[in-house]
Amino acid sequence: MKTKIKQSIAVLTTFAIVCTALLCMPAIGQTNTKLTDAEIASVAVTANQIDIGYAQIAQKKSKNADVLKFAETMAKDHQAVIDQAVALATKLGVTPKDNATTKSFLDGAVKTKAMLNSKNGNAFNKAYIDNEVAYHKAAINEVENVLIPNATNSELKSLLQSALPLFKAHLAHAEMVQKQISK
Amino acid sequence: MANTYSILKSSIYLLCFIFLLSSCTSTPEKTINKVYSVEINQMQFQPASLIVQKGDTIIWTNHDMVAHDVTEEKEKRWTSGPLAPGESWSLVVNESADYYCSIHVIMKGKLIVQ
Numbered sequence: 001m002k003t004k005i006k007q008s009i010a011v012l013t014t015f016a017i018v019c020t021a022l023l024c025m026p027a028i029g030q031t032n033t034k035l036t037d038a039e040i041a042s043v044a045v046t047a048n049q050i051d052i053g054y055a056q057i058a059q060k061k062s063k064n065a066d067v068l069k070f071a072e073t074m075a076k077d078h079q080a081v082i083d084q085a086v087a088l089a090t091k092l093g094v095t096p097k098d099n100a101t102t103k104s105f106l107d108g109a110v111k112t113k114a115m116l117n118s119k120n121g122n123a124f125n126k127a128y129i130d131n132e133v134a135y136h137k138a139a140i141n142e143v144e145n146v147l148i149p150n151a152t153n154s155e156l157k158s159l160l161q162s163a164l165p166l167f168k169a170h171l172a173h174a175e176m177v178q179k180q181i182s183k
Numbered sequence: 184m185a186n187t188y189s190i191l192k193s194s195i196y197l198l199c200f201i202f203l204l205s206s207c208t209s210t211p212e213k214t215i216n217k218v219y220s221v222e223i224n225q226m227q228f229q230p231a232s233l234i235v236q237k238g239d240t241i242i243w244t245n246h247d248m249v250a251h252d253v254t255e256e257k258e259k260r261w262t263s264g265p266l267a268p269g270e271s272w273s274l275v276v277n278e279s280a281d282y283y284c285s286i287h288v289i290m291k292g293k294l295i296v297q
Contacts, residue, residue: 073286076286162248173287
């Protein structure tokens with residue numbers, strides 16, 4: 001009986017995390033969202049900064065080696081993407097411009113960080129990795145269906161296209177850790 | 184007649200001796216080692232699998248926007264350490280190995296020594 005209750009709580013928790021992550025990204029799949037290059041640069045930088053923020057929480061709270069290794073990779077890789085996006089924006093003379101998508105990302109991140117900070121131990125590890133899986137799925141969708149189609153500058157489009165395999169590799173890595181910690 | 188036969192016989196022996204001597208002193212056939220390239224591109228080792236000879240050299244070059252490494256997977260016998268974008272690393276292969284990127288653990292490759 002207790003096991004069934006625990007399983008039900010785990011399923012509901014996962015469902016809640018996935019819903020929160022998806023609600024944090026209302027632009028998903030909205031192919032009619034029109035963004036300028038300056039707005040795309042803002043979305044790209046913000047989305048990467050948010051995942052660095054999640055990684056920093058994991059580095060403080062987790063003791064799981066697989067989770068810590070994953071968080072370290074997220075912090076380094078997303079910083080590398082930000083550095084290249086900022087360098088390109090500087091080169092092109094584009095100032096990243098905040099917009100509704102950026103704001104919804106940031107609003108969602110506040111809620112997700114509060115949720116992560118409220119958990120400890122294995123519950124934290126599970127919440128962090130479940131969120132990473134959902135966040136990267138949403139980010140891939142956003143880059144593929146909104147950012148790349150809207151980008152007008154060829155170098156910006158190329159940068160986004162280069163980042164896509166990276167985000168897909170992060171998703172596969174997160175799913176691998178998710179399986180490991182659920183054993 | 185007997186003398187002619189004797190000279191002919193000696194000549195044949197001499198020729199055989201020279202042939203054997205030349206066979207023994209000729210330099211052994213050299214194995215020419217090859218150099219192969221593996222490109223790290225779009226979060227993949229390309230090609231992911233290489234068939235090589237012992238002593239061949241493999242050069243990995245990172246073309247991605249993030250750092251990678253090249254690490255023997257089973258016992259971590261060798262590793263490149265972090266390779267920044269644009270950096271290369273080479274290894275002389277002595278035995279078959281499965282390898283991976285320890286930063287992005289889903290990236291895997293294989294060296295098969297024949």
